[in-house]
Amino acid sequence: MAYETSVPFRAGREGYASFRIPAVVATVPQALGSARAGEAPFGSLLAFCEGRVGSSSDAGNIDIVLKRSTDGGRTWGPLQVVGANGADLAGNPAPVVLDTGRILLVQVRNAAAATEDAIRRGQVSAADGRRVWLQHSDDDGLTWSAPREITAQVKKASWRWYATTPGHALQVAGGRVVVPANHSLPPTGSDNGTEGKYNGGHCLLSDDRGETWRIGYVDDNVNGYINVNETTGAELPDGRLYFNTRNDSPAPGNRADAHSLDGGESLLKPFRPQAGLVAPVVEGCVLQLRDPDVLLFSGPADPGGLRALLTVRRSHDDGTTWEPAHTVDGLPAAYSDLVRADAGAVGLLYETGDFSAYETITFRRIPVGELTRRTPE
Structure with a gap:
């Protein structure tokens, strides 16, 4: 089967050496009065990523860039620079x-010269380190x-990396905004404060649509078993929140998950291994579909630990099995990131290439029926 595919971002084009870290959302045109001429009735798709000016490095001069699609991801408009931090990093x-x-x-x-390693080791000032910012748009x-x-x-003042x-954040029933996030902790014991390898998970919460914010759950674990890193979240049909995270420690598998019964204020249990998702150490994304209710996960599935073989997996039991x-x-x-593109398709925005995963950020339309059908027993 041929799938509709487009390439909104290609390395070495439009003033950037590399594009990384995709995120995609669908807008709500009815909230603006009516769909604009030529737009799909389901709204626009906004594809965000980091535009890395000088190289593919995680540090340096990096902007947040955006391309907009009004036809469900088949074509994309011109590149917009949304978040620019001078010659420093916005990402x-x-x-x-x-x-x-x-x-x-x-x-x-953060400052362009502030590498992740230096931040984790406590060698970067608070002014030059990781700081959190917010922007908004009211015109689609x-x-x-x-x-x-x-x-x-x-x-928190003790957190270093952040x-x-x-990927996308979420607004849950009742209006709360939930942004999964992670941080690093100063090491303890024999590390003597020099390594900075310990990660923790948390989320950002806002109950007034982004006017004020606070920290929700915090899951810190320094025993080296679960090392919560990049995290994605979804609201399940029964109102629970499901969080799935990259695990950088040698627990069974490289994924872990957790649930919240109170909208992200706390976790029912700390993150535990999710060995049903075979994956390398890499970011992944979850998306809850409705009618029928299916939870999706996107990420590489190479059993040998390579960042390759991108696969969308589904769960019919709220993330227990996949x-x-x-x-x-x-x-x-x-x-990668997932979005409901329109009534007929889910959009997958992902890093890929013929010889490197970082040659393009590509968008694929996948029929909803293909993702939601049950495998015969």
């Missing part, structure tokens, strides 16, 4: 579309507000 875009139509974009900023992503810093509300999601639903191909692939 980890975590967008969410509110019920009002407003689009929030949570992000992280065409223009954006100036960035507003919210670091003091959502980052990252939002990657099965393959759609395999893209056997090529290199890394980070």
